[in-house]
Amino acid sequence: MNAVFVIAGRILRQRVRDRSAIVFAILTPLGLATAFAMIIPDFSPRVHTVLAVVDEDGGELATILTDEVLGYLVEADIASIEPVADVATARERVDSGDAGAAILIPAGFTADVQTGNATEVTVLAGSGATPREIARASVTRFANDVGATQLTLHTIGDTGGQVDQEVLARVMDAMHEPSPIAVTDSLAAQAQASLATFYGAAMAIMFVFFATQYGALAVLAEREAGTLNRLLASPIPQAAIIAGGALAGMVLGLLAMTVMVIATTFLVGASWGPPLLVAALLVAAVTAAMGISAVVATIARTSEQAGSLNAIVALCMAAVGGVFIPASQSPEVMARVALITPHAWFLRAVDEMTLPSVTLADIAPALGVMVLMGLVTGSVGLLRARRTLVPA
Amino acid sequence: MAVMQAPPPPARQVLPRAVEETPVPAPPATVLSATGISKRFGKRQAVDDVSFHIAEGETYGLLGPNGAGKTTSISMVCGILDRDAGEVMVHGQRLTPATTSAKAAIGYVPQDLAVYPDLSAAENLRFFGRLYGMKGTELTERIGEVLEVIGLTDRAKDRTEKYSGGMKRRLNIGIGLLHRPKLLVLDEPTVGVDPQSRNAILESVEQLSAKGMAILYTTHYMEEAERLCDRVGIIDQGRIIAEGTRRELVALVGQLDKVMLTADGRLAEGAAAARAVGGVREATVQDDRIDVLATEARSILPRLLESVTDAGVVVHAVEVIEPDLEAVFLHLTGKALRA
Numbered sequence: 001m002n003a004v005f006v007i008a009g010r011i012l013r014q015r016v017r018d019r020s021a022i023v024f025a026i027l028t029p030l031g032l033a034t035a036f037a038m039i040i041p042d043f044s045p046r047v048h049t050v051l052a053v054v055d056e057d058g059g060e061l062a063t064i065l066t067d068e069v070l071g072y073l074v075e076a077d078i079a080s081i082e083p084v085a086d087v088a089t090a091r092e093r094v095d096s097g098d099a100g101a102a103i104l105i106p107a108g109f110t111a112d113v114q115t116g117n118a119t120e121v122t123v124l125a126g127s128g129a130t131p132r133e134i135a136r137a138s139v140t141r142f143a144n145d146v147g148a149t150q151l152t153l154h155t156i157g158d159t160g161g162q163v164d165q166e167v168l169a170r171v172m173d174a175m176h177e178p179s180p181i182a183v184t185d186s187l188a189a190q191a192q193a194s195l196a197t198f199y200g201a202a203m204a205i206m207f208v209f210f211a212t213q214y215g216a217l218a219v220l221a222e223r224e225a226g227t228l229n230r231l232l233a234s235p236i237p238q239a240a241i242i243a244g245g246a247l248a249g250m251v252l253g254l255l256a257m258t259v260m261v262i263a264t265t266f267l268v269g270a271s272w273g274p275p276l277l278v279a280a281l282l283v284a285a286v287t288a289a290m291g292i293s294a295v296v297a298t299i300a301r302t303s304e305q306a307g308s309l310n311a312i313v314a315l316c317m318a319a320v321g322g323v324f325i326p327a328s329q330s331p332e333v334m335a336r337v338a339l340i341t342p343h344a345w346f347l348r349a350v351d352e353m354t355l356p357s358v359t360l361a362d363i364a365p366a367l368g369v370m371v372l373m374g375l376v377t378g379s380v381g382l383l384r385a386r387r388t389l390v391p392a
Numbered sequence: 393m394a395v396m397q398a399p400p401p402p403a404r405q406v407l408p409r410a411v412e413e414t415p416v417p418a419p420p421a422t423v424l425s426a427t428g429i430s431k432r433f434g435k436r437q438a439v440d441d442v443s444f445h446i447a448e449g450e451t452y453g454l455l456g457p458n459g460a461g462k463t464t465s466i467s468m469v470c471g472i473l474d475r476d477a478g479e480v481m482v483h484g485q486r487l488t489p490a491t492t493s494a495k496a497a498i499g500y501v502p503q504d505l506a507v508y509p510d511l512s513a514a515e516n517l518r519f520f521g522r523l524y525g526m527k528g529t530e531l532t533e534r535i536g537e538v539l540e541v542i543g544l545t546d547r548a549k550d551r552t553e554k555y556s557g558g559m560k561r562r563l564n565i566g567i568g569l570l571h572r573p574k575l576l577v578l579d580e581p582t583v584g585v586d587p588q589s590r591n592a593i594l595e596s597v598e599q600l601s602a603k604g605m606a607i608l609y610t611t612h613y614m615e616e617a618e619r620l621c622d623r624v625g626i627i628d629q630g631r632i633i634a635e636g637t638r639r640e641l642v643a644l645v646g647q648l649d650k651v652m653l654t655a656d657g658r659l660a661e662g663a664a665a666a667r668a669v670g671g672v673r674e675a676t677v678q679d680d681r682i683d684v685l686a687t688e689a690r691s692i693l694p695r696l697l698e699s700v701t702d703a704g705v706v707v708h709a710v711e712v713i714e715p716d717l718e719a720v721f722l723h724l725t726g727k728a729l730r731a
Contacts, residue, residue: 006522014510226504230567232472233500234523235492391472 003236007218007244012251015214025211025256029203030263033270036199049100049131050080052090052124059110061146065121069142070103079134087124094124100131103139113146194354197271200264201350202323204257205343208289209314211256213307215249216293216381218242219388220303229391242385246290246378253286273353277363281349284367287374288342292317294381298388317341342370420447422481423497423575423606429468429478438464440630441478446575451597451607453621455614455717461630462610463503466577469608470500483574496524499573503580505560506567509553513544513563516552517570524571534570541596542566558589565593569600576600577608582616594619614718624717628725638717645723647715648673649689653682653700654709662705669696689714 015021051070055062066081073079082099084090090102102124112119121139125132219241222228231241261278264270272278296313300306321343322330330338338344349366352358424446431439439461446452454462467473469480471489480487485494507516517535521527526534539545542562552560561581568576578597582590597620601607611617617624618638625635634641655662659677666675666684671692674685682700686692689712697707 002525003523006519010508010511010519014508017510225506225508226502227506227508229467229472229502229504230500230506230520231523232489233470233495233498233502234520235496235525236523237492238489391467 003234003240004243004247007231007241008215008247008251011214011218011245011248015248015252021211021214021252021256025207025252026259026263028210029207029256029260030267033196033199033203033260033264034268036195036203048078048080049134050082050093050098051131051135052082052084052093052099052102054084054087054090054102054104056086056107057105057109061110061113062105065103065105065139065142069138073134073138079131090124094126097126099126101125101135103135113149194269194271196264196268197350197354198326198347200260200268200270201272201347202318202343204260204264205285205289205321205346206314206318206323207260208253208257208286209293209310209317211252212249212286212290212293213297213310214252215245215247215290216297216310217303217306218245218248219385220297220300220306223388224303228389232389232391238389239386241389242382246294249290249293250286253289254282257282257286271354272350273358277353277358277360280360280367281346281353281363284370284374285342285346287378288370289374291374291376291378291381292342294385295377298381298384318343320344322347339369342373345369420449422447423483424469424608425479425481426465426469427479427481429465429480430476431464431468431473432476438630439468439475442625442627442630442632443478444625444632444635446606446608448574448606449601449604450622451601451609451620453617453624454608454610454627455612455617455621455624455721456610456627457612460612460627462612462627463579464630465627466579466608466610470498470577471495472500496571497574499568499571499576501565501568501576501578501581503583505564507552507560507563510551512549512551513539513555513566514548516563517567520567521570526571534572538566538570541569543592557584558586558592561585561589561593565596573605575606575608579610580612581609582611582613614716614721617717626717626721626724628721633724634720641717641720642715645715645720647719647723648685648687649715650713651684651686651689651693651696652711652713653684653697653705653707654680654711655682655700655705655707656680657706658704661703662700665699665703665705666696669699672696 051073053066053070055066066083070079070081074081079100082093084093084102087104090099090104093099094102104122104124106119106121109119109121121143123132123135123139125135219228222231222241228241232238261270261272261282265272292313293310296310297306300309318324318341320334320338321341322335322338323343326347335344345366349363352362352366355362422445424444426445427443428441429439429443430437430441442461442465444452444454454465456462464473468475468478469482469487471480471487471491471494474489482494483497485491485497487494507513508519511519514535517538518531521531521535535548536545539548542565544559544563544566547555547559552563555563565578565581568578581597582593585593594616597607597609601620601622607620609617609620621638623635623637624641625632626641627633634644636644653662659680659682663675663677663682666672666682669686669692671688672684672686676683682705684696686696693710693712697710700707
């Protein structure tokens with residue numbers, strides 16, 4: 001075991017001294033993550049608009065619209081409500097851009113609804129499509145509820161019944177109740193990392209392959225340096241040469257990813273999630289990267305060839321795994337194909353960890369898949385690497 | 393002397409009681425015993441049934457041209473390469489690539505430089521010392537000693553990438569010596585080395601041998617084998633074709649020493665007088681020179697000079713040419729050693 005640490009220590013010292021690990025595993029991904037976060041527009045923009053509201057009615061139904069329906073938008077930080085005195089003022093606010101849209105509730109609105117007469121709520125739209133859609137969707141939903149109320153009242157009237165005040169009060173109360181059928185927007189409910197977090201994570205998982213390769217290439221590097229024979233002649237288990245390389249690769253990988261997590265958190269405001277879960281995620285990701293790099297290294301004949309091959313594999317897997325284009329923006333089939341890469345699972349787990357209530361169970365599938373990928377590929381790499389332990 | 397086959401390892405003698413009282417030095421212990429080792433790479437038989445042994449304090453040379461099987465043989469001896477057949481015992485322990493205890497008795501100096509260029513000499517020594525289980529004060533002190541021996545104390549903290557080729561070679565050997573091995577295996581350590589460094593390396597090997605270390609030395613330089621080795625195994629095409637001391641090998645092929653006397657005077661009489669000297673096989677006159685063929689030229693030289701001088705010859709110069717291992721190799725294989 002001592003030999004494993006001695007060999008790993010030498011590799012780490014070498015990589016720190018020649019600065020290759022620092023450049024490829026830390027500085028490059030950190031620079032790219034920062035650049036991407038700064039120059040690429042957010043693919044999940046935060047919408048916020050101002051809605052001017054003219055309430056000429058002041059009745060109970062108008063209050064439901066302004067306080068409860070539009071109040072939901074305020075709670076969700078989607079819109080601010082600005083009451084204005086009249087239509088002219090509302091028009092002026094919209095035209096000047098101070099308000100994204102305006103909603104006009106006419107006088108007698110509540111009474112018309114209660115008596116089953118036609119009425120209307122007007123949406124004044126500005127130049128922006130999003131505020132207009134927000135205002136229209138909110139009013140449409142309210143109008144549908146009102147329509148249902150009117151249908152109830154008409155039905156009572158048509159069947160010869162009298163609409164007494166008690167019935168009317170109960171119908172009005174029902175307007176305050178939430179809809180008995182809850183419609184869940186799966187896309188809106190899906191956890192999604194911020195731009196800074198996404199690119200920090202994406203660059204970290206892509207470039208960790210460049211960090212772990214230094215461990216995976218250890219046997220090839222020893223052979224080219226002429227030191228493999230001397231190691232083979234040493235009184236150490238031959239497997240220690242491979243294990244030492246693997247340990248060095250793991251340490252470099254973890255170091256690089258940890259630096260990325262800390263740096264992106266403080267430099268670009270990335271939000272990675274609970275530290276313990278992040279640590280578990282990094283270990284799983286590095287395990288996967290180490291295993292894949294190990295297989296790639298045994299295919300090549302020289303360390304230079306292995307380095308190039310590893311870079312190609314890392315970039316291809318990154319492209320497929322949603323590092324450049326998030327899975328949420330990809331076609332469904334691509335999102336499924338991406339799951340053959342540890343990158344996709346890593347990014348999925350990072351998304352999960354943006355939820356405040358995230359637990360280990362939430363990211364366990366991603367952790368399990370990545371560790372499994374690492375163990376399977378690492379075992380193949382180990383078996384193949386043992387065959388390379390022959391004199392140079 | 394043995395030819396084509398290594399002699400058995402020296403066995404401890406069982407002496408009669410009367411003789412036991414007389415102090416008899418024990419024969420040197422066998423440090424390395426390689427018996428019938430073979431290795432095949434595909435269709436090529438790289439090493440075929442090679443056997444040799446090395447005793448304490450003995451320097452054994454494997455002499456042969458490039459590709460003869462020297463490196464493959466020592467790779468098996470050092471446990472770097474698994475063998476197809478045969479047995480290797482080091483310091484009483486059976487050695488395989490998986491053996492760690494037997495390997496600890498060997499100091500291996502590979503043909504190619506096996507040092508880390510990004511580490512200093514001291515760091516290289518420390519790294520390999522730790523792989524051999526050394527640590528703490530013992531390791532630090534030993535590193536200092538080895539640096540002194542290889543003459544790199546002043547440059548101990550410089551990265552070896554800044555060293556000259558000779559300095560790297562010396563460090564390469566120093567790493568092999570660090571853990572005080574019972575057997576030092578040097579694989580062509582002077583290839584590509586300048587004359588000064590080469591001489592320093594040869595002197596170091598002589599000193600180590602004098603201190604009792606068993607040394608296995610491979611080379612294709614005949615003069616190195618003659619200078620350093622107590623016994624030489626001549627290897628060609630994976631087989632040891634002859635083994636023994638230099639004198640034994642020379643005698644094996646019937647080669648005689650040649651003495652060339654540059655002289656004037658009565659040369660014919662001088663040649664006749666030379667033929668009468670014991671050990672002289674032939675004496676002929678060549679222009680202003682008498683050429684003498686003898687079995688032990690150096691030992692008969694005083695008597696030879698006396699005889700020819702008495703016969704009326706004035707000797708101006710004497711040159712003694714002894715048959716070398718190059719000639720032996722040529723005789724045995726029909727080809728030059730460095731072909």
